[in-house]
Amino acid sequence: MWAVPIQHIMKDAFSGLIRLKSLVIVTQLSDNDHIDVKSGGLDGIQSLQTLYVDDHRLCCHFQNLDDCITVEPQPPLFMCGSLMQNYILRVSMWVLGISAVVGNAYVVIWRFTEKTKSSNMAKQSFLIGNLAISDSLMGIYMLILACADLYYGDDYFVFSDQWRSGPICKLASFICLMSSEASVFLITLISVDRFLCLVFPFSPLHLRLKSTRIIVSILWVITLTISVIPTVLAGPNSDFYDLSDVCVGLPLITRPASFKIQTTDVDNPLSDRSFNLPVPEESKPAWYFSIALFLGVNLICFAIILVCYIAIFINVQLAKKKASRTTAVDEDLKMALRMAAIVGTDFICWVPIIIMGILSQTGMVVIPLQMYTWSVVFILPVNSSINPYMYTVSYLISDFRSKKSAEGTVSTGGATKSSIVS
Incomplete structure (x- = not known):
């Protein structure tokens, strides 16, 4: 020896x-x-x-x-090889990252330059524009990881300690938290707004454009504070918020409490x-801050979202039984359905992480280390890449229907006029 x-x-x-x-x-x-x-x-x-x-x-x-x-003891998420463990992850990181940045940049420019006729539409454009900003940040985060994977290559494991404790990884952590939490808060606000408009259409407790801007500004300040706390206070071996290879501490693992x-x-x-x-x-949670944030705050937000859309669904069913509806209610209903699709993608992305986190922290299952990277690539950010195209497609469909309806009205009016003249 x-x-x-x-x-x-x-x-x-x-x-x-x-x-x-x-x-x-x-x-x-x-x-x-x-x-x-x-x-x-x-x-x-x-x-x-x-x-x-x-x-x-x-x-x-x-x-x-x-x-x-x-x-x-080795770090809890240490793996040999490259940052992205296979070709599928590597390519998907680039594709989803570029898609999120480009698609959401287009939505931001479109929404904030669009000339809307009603204050309600202006309010929705403002909310969707801010949601697109938060989603674009997730694309930037993914591109940072993709560039790091390209830079280090198969020798990443050699430099993993320097990467996790370095400023670029901490910046990526800050951006990822900003994006994910801003998205959760904004979607919750959108859901509450749709709930008030549809379930209580005659109530004075509706969000106006000015009040919406104030609330969104407050949400961004809260999100900024949440994102700065772990980035500033965390160290490479901190129990408070240990940075992983992908620079975000999802609550999917536990670590030894003692040796x-x-x-x-x-x-x-x-x-x-x-x-x-x-x-x-014995084991203990790897990141208490992560558990409080992802399994506490986010779970409460999604419970609010779920309740809002269940109430909206019930209201829609009751509205169908009525013989007449005002144009304003029909417009709110269509908007609620589009928003429900957008919220649904975020819900699908976050619920698996919440479920896996609960199962992991209670000791019911052990999440494989590879699942951590797959979650960051395919679960956490995929809605940021899908959402901007959902905005665009839903708008184009609505615009097409409006034009067809207008053409039909003009055509009918012309025919009536001709018959009267004759």
């Missing part, structure tokens, strides 16, 4: 040690440094069965080894040495 502080493993460093069964590699390097393994540096140790290391990243160089034991020391003897004819290895005991 060898135990020597090292910084480099040169080519053929283990040449001739074909019978070596156990190996201890002590690097004594800081998190900002890493051991340099040259090509062919691990050749010649085909019989190796057990490896003891003080740097968990070294295990990635020995992936064919059955037993790689780390003297220090007990277990002495392990290394069986090697060249030396007789024992090592103190940490063995995890």
